[in-house]
Amino acid sequence: MPSVHFSNVSFAYSSAHRILADASFDLGPGWAGLVGANGAGKSTVLGLLSGDLAPDHGQVRSEPDGGVVLCEQRIDQLTPDIEAFAADWDGETSRLRSRLGLDPGDVDRWSTLSPGERKRWQVGAALAGDPEVLLLDEPTNHLDVEARDLLVSVLERFNGCGVVVSHDRSVLDRLTSKTLRIHSGRISTWSAEYSTASQAWEQERAGLEAERAKVKAERTAVRRELAAQRQAAAEKDARRIKERRTAGKHDPDTRGAAATAKHAEG
DSSP states (O other): OOEEEEEEEEEEEETTEEEEEEEEEEEOSEEEEEEESTTSSHHHHHHHHHTSSOOSEEEEEEESTTOEEEEOSOOOSOOHHHHHHHHOOOHHHHHHHHHTTOOGGGGGGGGGSOHHHHHHHHHHHHHHTOOSEEEEESTTTTOOHHHHHHHHHHHTTOOSEEEEEOSOHHHHHHHOSEEEEEETTEEEEESSOHHHHHHHHHHHHHHHHHHHHHHHHHHHHHHHHHHHHHHHHHHHHHHHHHHHHHHHHHOHHHHHHHHHHHHHHO
């Protein structure tokens, strides 16, 4: 059964540019969406999964070994696997080209093809190779609605282990059943498509913020209470001193006691 395992992986481009710290997840057959803010490390995770990058610590493993294919975001060059895909007239390969709306003659005018057309050729060639693990980086960029639907409908037939990076929520919701979120160097796993997963972590974030606000309010209330107690104590001491001074001026016994004390001192 195809799977990938990411165990306590740490990776940094430099001491000041750490991407991951002890990140772990396990994936089996089906599609998982890999999401996060720009610069969070999505392409880095794909590079680690594909073997193009090596972790500083931890282990990245795929089963079976060596069956990982990465479709990068850019597709400028006409590669040998795309040429082989265009030249193969096997029945299943022909049906795959048809489902993607591809004409083998397209490769003869590669330089004039749009980025979206090249992307369909790239992904089609990858699928034709029957990979165990398929990694896609923004596969629907530059595709119109019709071309996007063609591509997603083909990807839905994939039986291996797939990881897709995409900013297109509709693609993630339609294609994936698991979501990996990169945030602050950690990877959280959610057993749901993007919309459901994002609602869950937003609720979690709101709950944490509410708890922090509650703790802050409690601390503020305690500080105010302590300040009020100190103020009350200071006012009480001031009244006591004032009362003593007032009693000393008007109480004969107090005045006599003061004179006696002075005489004794002398």
